[in-house]
Amino acid sequence: MAKYEAxxxxxxxxxxxxxxxxxxxxxxxxxxxxVLNTASEDAHLSFTIFFEDREPMEDIPYTxxxxxxxxxxxxxxxxxxxxxPVGVPYAIEVRSDIPIIVQYxxxxxxxxxxxxxxxxxxxxx
Amino acid sequence: MAKYEAxxxxxxxxxxxxxxxxxxxxxxxxxxxxVLNTASEDAHLSFTIFFEDREPMEDIPYTxxxxxxxxxxxxxxxxxxxxxPVGVPYAIEVRSDIPIIVQYxxxxxxxxxxxxxxxxxxxxx
Amino acid sequence: MAKYEAxxxxxxxxxxxxxxxxxxxxxxxxxxxxVLNTASEDAHLSFTIFFEDREPMEDIPYTxxxxxxxxxxxxxxxxxxxxxPVGVPYAIEVRSDIPIIVQYxxxxxxxxxxxxxxxxxxxxx
Amino acid sequence: MAKYEAxxxxxxxxxxxxxxxxxxxxxxxxxxxxVLNTASEDAHLSFTIFFEDREPMEDIPYTxxxxxxxxxxxxxxxxxxxxxPVGVPYAIEVRSDIPIIVQYxxxxxxxxxxxxxxxxxxxxx
Numbered sequence: 001m002a003k004y005e006a007x008x009x010x011x012x013x014x015x016x017x018x019x020x021x022x023x024x025x026x027x028x029x030x031x032x033x034x035v036l037n038t039a040s041e042d043a044h045l046s047f048t049i050f051f052e053d054r055e056p057m058e059d060i061p062y063t064x065x066x067x068x069x070x071x072x073x074x075x076x077x078x079x080x081x082x083x084x085p086v087g088v089p090y091a092i093e094v095r096s097d098i099p100i101i102v103q104y105x106x107x108x109x110x111x112x113x114x115x116x117x118x119x120x121x122x123x124x125x
Numbered sequence: 126m127a128k129y130e131a132x133x134x135x136x137x138x139x140x141x142x143x144x145x146x147x148x149x150x151x152x153x154x155x156x157x158x159x160v161l162n163t164a165s166e167d168a169h170l171s172f173t174i175f176f177e178d179r180e181p182m183e184d185i186p187y188t189x190x191x192x193x194x195x196x197x198x199x200x201x202x203x204x205x206x207x208x209x210p211v212g213v214p215y216a217i218e219v220r221s222d223i224p225i226i227v228q229y230x231x232x233x234x235x236x237x238x239x240x241x242x243x244x245x246x247x248x249x250x
Numbered sequence: 251m252a253k254y255e256a257x258x259x260x261x262x263x264x265x266x267x268x269x270x271x272x273x274x275x276x277x278x279x280x281x282x283x284x285v286l287n288t289a290s291e292d293a294h295l296s297f298t299i300f301f302e303d304r305e306p307m308e309d310i311p312y313t314x315x316x317x318x319x320x321x322x323x324x325x326x327x328x329x330x331x332x333x334x335p336v337g338v339p340y341a342i343e344v345r346s347d348i349p350i351i352v353q354y355x356x357x358x359x360x361x362x363x364x365x366x367x368x369x370x371x372x373x374x375x
Numbered sequence: 376m377a378k379y380e381a382x383x384x385x386x387x388x389x390x391x392x393x394x395x396x397x398x399x400x401x402x403x404x405x406x407x408x409x410v411l412n413t414a415s416e417d418a419h420l421s422f423t424i425f426f427e428d429r430e431p432m433e434d435i436p437y438t439x440x441x442x443x444x445x446x447x448x449x450x451x452x453x454x455x456x457x458x459x460p461v462g463v464p465y466a467i468e469v470r471s472d473i474p475i476i477v478q479y480x481x482x483x484x485x486x487x488x489x490x491x492x493x494x495x496x497x498x499x500x
Contacts, residue, residue, distance in 0.1 A: 007138065007249040013257065015319060015353040016284035016368060027235060034141035036175055036216040038249075050286055050319045069140060069175045069216035091286040091319035101247050103140040107240070108366055110277060115357075115366035115490075116233055116240040118141060120247045122351050122370045124257040124288075132388065132499040152485060159391035161425055161466040163499075194390060194425045194466035226497050228390040232490075240366075241483055241490040243391060245497045263382065265444060265478040266409035266493060300411055300444045341411040341444035358491055360402060365482075365491035372476050372495045374382040374413075 004067060006039035008101035009123035014092040016119075017049075019074060021087040022110045029110060031074045033092065033121075034103045037064040043096045047077055049084055050091040057084070064100065094121065129192060131164035133226035134248035139217040141244075142174075144199060146212040147235045154235060156199045158217065158246075159228045162189040168221045172202055174209055175216040182209070189225065219246065254317060256289035258351035259373035264342040266369075267299075269324060271337040272360045279360060281324045283342065283371075284353045287314040293346045297327055299334055300341040307334070314350065344371065379442060381414035383476035384498035389467040391494075392424075394449060396462040397485045404485060406449045408467065408496075409478045412439040418471045422452055424459055425466040432459070439475065469496065 020029035037043040043064045049057040057079040064070045074084055074092070084090065094102055105118040145154035162168040168189045174182040182204040189195045199209055199217070209215065219227055230243040270279035287293040293314045299307040307329040314320045324334055324342070334340065344352055355368040395404035412418040418439045424432040432454040439445045449459055449467070459465065469477055480493040 007136070008247065011257070013286055013288075013351045015286040015351050015370075016282065016321065016355050018321075032141065032214075034214070034216065036138055036140040036218075038138075038175075038218065050288075050317065052318060052320055056317055067175065067181055068177060069214065070177055071141065071143075071214035089282075089284070089319065089321035091284065093286075093288065099249075101138045101140050101249055103244065103247075105141050105242060106366070106368075108364060110364065114233060114236050114238075114240040115364040116231070116242040117355060117366040117368040118231075118242040118244050119353065119368050119370050120140075120244050122258065122353075124259075124349075124351055132386070133497065134499075157391065157464075159464070159466065161388055161390040161468075163388075163425075163468065192425065192431055193427060194464065195427055196391065196393075196464035224499075226388045226390050226499055228494065228497075230391050230492060238486045239483060239490040241481070241492040243481075243492040243494050245390075245494050261382070263411055263413070263476045265411040265476050265495075266407065266446065266480050268446075300413075300442065302443060302445055306442055339407075339409070339444065339446035341409065343411075343413065356491070356493075358489060360489065365489040367480060367491040367493040369478065369493050369495050372383065372478075374384075374474075374476055 004040045006098040008099040010096045010099050012094040012102040012121035013124050014104045014121045017090045017092050019086040020108050020110050024109055027109050027114055029108050031106045032071045034071045035064045036069045036101045039098055040066050042066050043098050043100050046095045048093040052089055129163055129165045131223040133224040135221045135224050136249055137219040137227040137246035138249050139229040139246045142215045142217050144211040145233050145235055149234055152234050152239055154233050156231045157196045159196045160189050161194045161226045164223055165191050167191050168223050168225050171220045173218040177214055254290045256348040258349040260346045260349050262344040262352040262371035263374050264354040264371045267340045267342050269336040270358050270360055274359055277359050277364055279358050281356045282321045284321045285314045286319045286351045289348055290316050292316050293348050293350050296345045298343040302339055379415045381473040383474040385471045385474050387469040387477040387496035388499050389479045389496045392465045392467050394461040395483050395485055399484055402484050402489055404483050406481045407446045409446045410439045411444045411476045414473055415441050417441050418473050418475050421470045423468040427464055
């Protein structure tokens with residue numbers, strides 16, 4: 001069986017994260033952290049969430065299987081059962097035990113029509 | 126005749142790809158993988174498409190001619206006649222035999238008004 | 251107590267900045283410079299604002315505390331009490347005494363519906 | 376007088392360029408190539424425009440003065456009096472005699488409401 005290499009970096013940052021409080025129209029406001037694992041082995045991720053005025057939520061685990069992508073809704077990330085609060089500016093740090101590639105996208109449907117933004121996360125050293 | 130150099134990288138990744146199911150208003154929802162080949166020779170590309178819960182569609186070929194750009198609609202990429210499914214999160218890997226530069230853009234017209242997003246793909250090593 | 255490392259770069263640039271003059275609908279047009287400081291010590295930033303046809307506004311100070319993010323509204327940056335003018339193209343330079351990560355986002359609500367854009371700033375050397 | 380350093384890179388690429396044919400609502404559809412010149416000396420730029428099916432428009436000159444930004448409308452770039460065609464996919468190469476930083480943004484107002492996208496250009500080697 002072919003052995004595929006892990007591509008990318010093992011540490012990524014997204015400074016501008018925000019879960020909109022409102023949705024209208026056909027689609028729900030949300031953010032996705034989109035991860036690609038090109039390798040033949042699973043990637044074990046750990047998310048840390050930073051805020052403006054309180055301590056970080058540290059080390060939320062997540063697995064992306066071998067040769068798969070996951071588009072992870074930030075609202076699904078839980079720290080001891082507690083989700084990331086909505087309507088609050090925050091930032092995301094992603095660590096992985098093998099190299100991955102990370103992109104962040106937000107759909108804002110506060111108004112009836114949608115607004116979209118996307119960035120490739122920053123692979124800080 | 127001038128000889129132009131190939132610029133960029135030969136391996137690029139786009140973790141957040143998605144073909145919207147619906148269009149309304151004047152423009153059709155679509156994604157484009159935009160490639161620039163600055164060289165005096167053709168670039169031979171190979172696309173692999175990754176999913177959340179099934180095996181990748183591997184090695185879809187595409188040629189970008191010398192000193193040309195191509196804005197490739199993802200809906201036009203076929204693996205043995207089968208297109209990428211719509212309404213499904215996926216990720217894109219682009220390999221090329223010579224360096225190129227890759228950008229990804231999405232127009233979402235699910236609502237009557239349009240939403241746009243764009244990233245330069247990540248040139249993973 | 252754990253000692254956390256400063257991640258990122260100490261010099262970042264955003265060439266395309268612009269504060270929209272108008273807002274309509276539910277949200278106010280604005281820009282944010284979003285900074286993450288992963289370190290155990292505070293980051294001391296200095297902003298310089300460049301224009302098309304006049305001298306830069308130099309060295310506006312800002313502090314991002316240890317292990318915190320700040321999503322800084324550009325309209326809050328003051329040089330000797332004077333804000334950045336609205337409706338004028340400009341560019342932003344960010345220096346920091348320790349490495350940070352910087353992202354820039356703009357919400358334009360000139361029309362009733364919103365438009366969003368975002369980029370990770372460029373860590374120039 | 377202080378001597379400021381040129382920051383960034385001297386070669387940048389934007390693969391996805393497109394001048395929308397239509398505008399509606401309050402703002403005009405347009406693209407901007409936003410350049411920051413941090414140096415104490417002028418930057419002399421040269422634009423080359425690539426197409427899908429014809430020869431490039433080469434070497435359109437442009438100057439960005441010392442310590443200034445320019446947000447250049449692509450519709451203002453002329454090759455021997457001829458502008459870039461509208462409604463046609465193209466790509467942009469920017470060369471400069473000193474390092475600069477380049478960002479690309481597009482406002483699409485084909486529909487009454489606006490859509491925005493932006494990327495930092497790719498500093499290819």
